Amino acid sequence: MSPTTTSPEPGAIAPERLAVLDRWLPAWIVLAMVAGLTLGRLVPGIAEALDAVQVGGISLPIAVGLLVMMYPVLAKVRYDRLGSVTRDRRTLWLSVVLNWAVGPALMFALAWTFLADLPEYRTGVILVGLARCIAMVIVWNDLACGDREAAAVLVALNAVFQVVALGALGWFYLDALPSWLGLEDASHTLDVSPWTLAGSTVVFLGLPLLAGFLTRRVGEARRGRDWYEERFLPRLGPWALYGLLFTIVVLFALQGDAITRAPWDVARIAVPLLAYFALMWGGSMWAARRLGLGYARATSVAFTAAGNNFELAIAVAVAAFGVTSPQALAGVVGPLIEVPVLVALVHVSLRLRPLFPRAVS
Template identity: 30%
Template sequence: MGIFEKYLSVWVFLAIVIGQLLGLVFPQHFQQIAVLEYQNINLVIAILIWAMILPMMLQIDFTSIKSLSKKPQGLFLTLSLNWLIKPFTMFFIATFFMSYIFSSYISEEVAQSYIAGMILLGVAPCTAMVFVWSHLMKGDANYTLVQVSVNDLIMLFAFAPIAGFLLQVSDIVVPYETLFTSIFLFIVMPLIASILIRQYFIKNLGQIIQKLKPLSVISLLLTILILFGLQSDNIVNNFFHMVLIAIPLILQTYLIFYLGYFISKKIKLTKNIAGPACLIGTSNFFELAVAVAITLFGINSPAALATIVGVLVEVPVMLHLVNIINKKYKPTLK
């Protein structure tokens, strides 16, 4: 593991601090980045996410995907966590804390908006970042790709009705073009690029992968820096509320992870399958959640702020969960 991966939590913290400071000192530059959008997806962030996952996809031997039907338990676990459990536990935990525990500190209107943002996080399963988490815990790259692809396909049809039901807004407008564009940018494009690179540069593939590995972590850090730079004013003006939002998000993350971890042990999944299955079910497609929250409620809305807190919470917590899997889950489990 290289220096970037070994001290990733340190680099993430520095990226957050630097992004926050730069956003306060040079807000006009971040606004110039913010307007570079298509279908409510920021193109700069899209490129960085693309660069994040390409090195991971290059390591995938696509000819082995056909054998995944022999071990479907991990896929079933991921789908169950993402679509039958996670959105609903997020709704109940967010409502319990925002409407009851923290009711003395947050108005009812703001609390409902925070709940909406957290629900959008809960209904958007991880797409891009899970390749990073899977790589860090030596997960099966082929299996991770299939899990993400199936989740994205289901998300096209399940995101709107589940979000609409939980938000209790029958006429909620979900930007399907944003969903389709996100999947094309974050999955299809790097997938095609990796196939072409493997086909035409097969002799030097090992060297190419080795050289591109740092690109994933650097892109992650730049993504975090830009997101926090864009929301620097919101973060400063609502810091106490951010702490309150983080509490139920952290509890939800650990709840889903340990539920997946427990089930993985019970059904005796190997580490390279159980790890990605638990992490996909735990983490969020925060880029999509941020885009939808901004589209539905506005860039300065409490709902958008809640999704930004999701970014802040997810990275350090997911690094801790990766560490738990690497230390406690036996690779040879049969």
């Protein structure tokens, strides 16, 4: 009897196809972080100059970097397969529970455990936990050979929940819950403008999603799917990582001086964030496997749950507390920890792939 053959799940990517640029991604990210920190520390006024370029409260340099980062990945999504994801209730409900029940509660507990004596930093860390990922997770999912279509649906679901629920969750975790638990020195009530949330969603998800959809629609209509996926996408793909690296440089340039002046504070903020990313990703992969999800969808669920919308967290912290506030610094430390940790988890994820059930051909 011949051995049973298996085929990759829909949306998955063969790991051996990772390009040289992808395989060396940790090194490029470290260099981008160092470049951003160096610029922020050594170039007078660069943080103020970058922060001054805003449209509707959204940093234009960060927006440009994120749009360049997300567009190529969303152009790869096969939108005709989205129906199979929306019919998968296990994946959708697991993602909702992890993102909007488990994630914020876990970050709240970790922030109060490790930053009980630092209320401003604690508030910033809780904000990071409340802002669920709708941007960079698409890149991590793609590098880990996750289900692109599932990732697109899950980040869209997160975007809807953010617009509807973030203000209420901010009140609950920053004001109501600390008071109910009798915690001293409770954080400030968060007054989040719905326009801030809607603007973030449109810029960081809506525009690249629409551009990716139209690119595939027009490209396939004119030249066919084979040309689109075999000729066009390979040329477009590297721009996602160029956008990622540019975004990292800008983020760290904005707070480079503050980070290098207060390394002990950064270390204190990093502890709950490290614990959060590890626990959320590991717990999500375990829960997905227990529910019988295949590797590709389990990976999409895990990275969507572990990642955070740091650009929104920073925007809300800046709007509520000021650009130089400790809360904003805690928001910037978020990607400082998230980016290298989730890049490492991409490699861990690929090594765990044989432990998951695969589609039998």
